[in-house]
Amino acid sequence: MEQIGIVHDAWALLESELAEQGYELIEVEYILVNGAMTLRLYIDREAGVNVDDCANASRLVSAILDQSDFIGIEYILEVSSPGIERPIRKPDDFLRFVGKSVKIKTVTPIEGRRRYSGTLNGFEDGLIGVEVDGEVHKIHIENVKKAKLDL
Numbered sequence: 001m002e003q004i005g006i007v008h009d010a011w012a013l014l015e016s017e018l019a020e021q022g023y024e025l026i027e028v029e030y031i032l033v034n035g036a037m038t039l040r041l042y043i044d045r046e047a048g049v050n051v052d053d054c055a056n057a058s059r060l061v062s063a064i065l066d067q068s069d070f071i072g073i074e075y076i077l078e079v080s081s082p083g084i085e086r087p088i089r090k091p092d093d094f095l096r097f098v099g100k101s102v103k104i105k106t107v108t109p110i111e112g113r114r115r116y117s118g119t120l121n122g123f124e125d126g127l128i129g130v131e132v133d134g135e136v137h138k139i140h141i142e143n144v145k146k147a148k149l150d151l
Contacts, residue, residue, distance in 0.1 A: 006030045009070050010039060014061055018043060023057055027087040030075075037075040039065075042082040049081035086149045091141065094123035101150040104130055106143045113137075117150060 007028045015025045026042040033040075043049055043057050058079040065077065088097055097120050104116040116139065118132035127138045128147075 003030045006039070006071055010041070010065075013064060013068055013070070014041070017060065017064055018057060021057070021060060022046075023049075023053070026082045027089060033076070037073065038078055039071070039075050040078045040080070042080060042087060044082055044086070054079045054081065084149070084151050088147045088149060089144070091123060091126075094120065094128050094141070094147075097149060098122055102130060102147060103150045104128070104139060104147045105145045106139060107145045108143055110137065110139060110143070114145075 007030050010028045010030070011025065014028075018025050023043040023045050026044050027040075028042075029038075029040040031038055031040065041057070041061060043053070045053065058077060061079060062077055065071070085103075088094060088102065100120055102116075102118065102120045106114045106116075108114075116130045116132055116137055118130045118137075120128070121131045121136060122129040123141075126141050128141060128144065129136050129138055131137075
């Protein structure tokens, strides 16, 4: 299974299970780290995430992944907090963090540009507004490769 499919399936399988335990699934990555494939999950919750939360979520997720066995090869599971540079990817995230500094990378360039570093100024009809040097740029959420807070 390719990386994008694994990330998609992990979201579908784990998001609601983690939510039932009070955790928000922030991001899923399936990447090569030090020669080993790694499934990395970022979780958060209202009161923040500590080491015990990560350990509890890891045990829950591990059991679900072992039962489903959709990855099919050996991998390392990592569960962590999103940290200061919190990934943002869902429409609700873009609404929640209006007024915050962000960094956004696009899949395809917009007027020759793929990287934006500025202030998130809105989200409407699938378009993210980011103000860079006094100019507002509109980026469709489907064109976002990566977005994170820049605190």
